[in-house]
Amino acid sequence: MFPIRDHNPSGRKPYVTWALIAANVLIFLSYWPLFDNPRALTLFFYDWGMVPAQVTHQGAYSGIVSSMFLHGGLLHLAGNMLFLWIFGDNMEDEMGHMRYLFFYLACGIGAALAQVMAAPDATVPTVGASGAIAGVMGGYLLLFPKARVDVLIFFIFLIRIITIPAWIMLAIWFGLQLIGSVGTDATQGGVAYWAHAGGFVIGGLLTLPVLLRKGGQAFWSRTHGHPPHPDAEYTYTRSHIPTVRRKR
Numbered sequence: 373m374f375p376i377r378d379h380n381p382s383g384r385k386p387y388v389t390w391a392l393i394a395a396n397v398l399i400f401l402s403y404w405p406l407f408d409n410p411r412a413l414t415l416f417f418y419d420w421g422m423v424p425a426q427v428t429h430q431g432a433y434s435g436i437v438s439s440m441f442l443h444g445g446l447l448h449l450a451g452n453m454l455f456l457w458i459f460g461d462n463m464e465d466e467m468g469h470m471r472y473l474f475f476y477l478a479c480g481i482g483a484a485l486a487q488v489m490a491a492p493d494a495t496v497p498t499v500g501a502s503g504a505i506a507g508v509m510g511g512y513l514l515l516f517p518k519a520r521v522d523v524l525i526f527f528i529f530l531i532r533i534i535t536i537p538a539w540i541m542l543a544i545w546f547g548l549q550l551i552g553s554v555g556t557d558a559t560q561g562g563v564a565y566w567a568h569a570g571g572f573v574i575g576g577l578l579t580l581p582v583l584l585r586k587g588g589q590a591f592w593s594r595t596h597g598h599p600p601h602p603d604a605e606y607t608y609t610r611s612h613i614p615t616v617r618r619k620r
Contacts, residue, residue: 375541376533378458379520379603386461388473393453396501399441400449407445414497417442421497422484428492435497440480442499452501458521459505459512462599466515466582479507479575486570490553503567506549507575513542514579518597522606539597546572 406413422439426432443449464472483503512519517539525532546569553565583591594600 373541373544374524374526375455375458375521376524377522377606378462378538379522379535379605380462380516380599381601381604382461382465383601384465386464388469388476389456389460389464392460392476392501393456396441396443396449396453400443403442417444417497417499421499422487423497424488424491424494427488436481436484437477439484439497439499440477440501440504443501444499448500452505456501456505456508459508462516462519463508463511463579475511475575475578476504476508478578479510479571480504482574483507483564483567483571486574487564487567490566498564498567500564502564503571506568506571507578509542509545510572510575511579511582513539514576514583516597516599519599520603537597 403413403416406416420435420438421442422435423432427436443452460472460476463475467475480501480503483506484498487498487503517537519538520535521538521541522533522535523541525534549565549568549572552563553569556562556565587594591600
């Protein structure tokens with residue numbers, strides 16, 4: 373289940389979301405040549421990533437922030453930026469540009485600290501914007517649980533696009549992070565499940581003041597979990613590319 377877009381248009385241009393995406397892409401391109409040299413790439417991640425043991429025993433806190441703008445590969449970057457593109461604009465619309473920026477950074481820092489608490493002696497660098505973006509998703513779930521999201525479904529040879537409420541997709545995603553955090557050893561590297569789960573919870577908590585400012589329960593009663601504006605509608609048109617038949 374992979375989200376490709378939501379039906380929740382934003383009322384203002386998401387300059388901060390665009391800037392965060394641009395920063396992540398440009399920083400990734402700046403060290404792209406290191407992927408041809410695994411040793412140099414590993415040393416780079418040790419210098420700029422977040423190493424829990426260094427945070428715990430050496431007070432190396434700078435990596436908590438810098439690691440949020442690093443990614444371990446092209447697919448890692450593309451997946452994170454897609455999630456940020458889908459859910460970030462609406463959170464920025466509700467919070468305003470600067471509040472949203474501080475919210476994003478706070479979620480990323482909180483997610484990194486959750487990973488440190490789960491594995492304080494881990495020596496494997498942690499990189500990625502996933503924790504901060506998980507916070508964006510947690511806040512989105514609180515404000516727009518019934519916003520419609522188009523997801524791409526892969527099941528063996530079956531590929532379909534279906535539309536489901538945001539809460540189903542986000543609840544499944546969060547559940548998978550919880551299962552992963554219990555079923556894996558956080559000291560051995562791999563997916564930072566604790567950072568994902570921690571960022572998601574922190575994002576929800578930090579969005580509570582926004583919800584209360586909108587009226588809390590009264591806001592939900594008015595919108596019934598839907599965005600407080602008309603949904604974006606997408607139409608599919610027939611392709612003009614001619615079909616080429618296989619020669620026998």
